[in-house]
Amino acid sequence: MKQFVIYRRVSTADQGRSGLGLEAQTRDIDLYLTNYAETPYEIAGDFLDVLSGRDNDRPELTKALDLCRRTGAELLVAKLDRLSRRVSFIANLMDDPKVRLRVASMPNADKFQLHIYAALAEQERDFISLRTKAALAEAKARGQKLGGLRDKTGKRNEAIQRDALAFTQKVRPIVEPLRASGATLAVIAGALDGAGISTARGGKWTPMQVKRVMERLSLAH
Structure with a gap:
């Protein structure tokens, strides 16, 4: 096999x-x-x-x-x-x-x-790095203030991570005991639906979504 x-x-x-x-x-x-x-x-x-x-x-x-x-x-x-x-x-x-x-x-x-793809991707990353440095140098020479957009993007990403972790903690009391008892991903998905708990996007649960929540729980430990 x-x-x-x-x-x-x-x-x-x-x-x-x-x-x-x-x-x-x-x-x-x-x-x-x-x-x-x-x-x-x-x-x-x-x-x-x-x-x-x-x-x-x-x-x-x-x-x-x-x-x-x-x-x-x-x-x-x-x-x-x-x-x-x-x-x-x-x-x-x-x-x-x-x-x-x-x-x-x-x-x-x-x-x-x-192998060819890896070599081309490495060349592209090197070129992008050079291009970014050149663009930043030009912006600095013009007196343009740098860093604002990057800071906003970083804060937005941090907020997304906090929301995902908060939702994961919300379903922990159902997911962890069921998994510990040997329940399958499909059974856990059904239990969450039966408890009236929607996914983070408001939909029905699938075994793959349960698996992702469990992975977040393991990262949170």
Whole structure:
């Protein structure tokens, strides 16, 4: 049976940026498994790093890679930059004969294509950094006050995080005891609906939404 080891990486800053947050990565991985994965398949492990993303400080990625090497499972990530932003790291990983990599957002890409994409993405980030520095220097030369927009964006993201955490704490008394008793995600979703508790957006609960709440609860501990 086909086996996958799922790896996701997120930081506080990522949670406020579309496409990089935990929910977005989970969605992309679910889309891959539903539409592209060989069936039947098995999830051999699911690992999550919550940190800055430095390549030398990701304990869960180390565990995920060790599991891949021991079981022959394929490492599945949502986006290539969730694995690393450095071409050298990705290249070394691709040279490992015991690790096979699959990127959900590029479901049919082979090793060569992923390597090329990583190199191009690194060049683009370097150029964007240079362009941003040049634009800031020009704005400063014109006497334009800097930092206002960034401060507003940061405060808005912090407010979103506070609201998400507050909602998670609201459903904790129902979710945690049910999960501890062995209830499935579907059963917990039904219990929340039955208690008259809507999702944060006012809708009905799904097993995936329950899973995301549980992940937030684990991060809050």
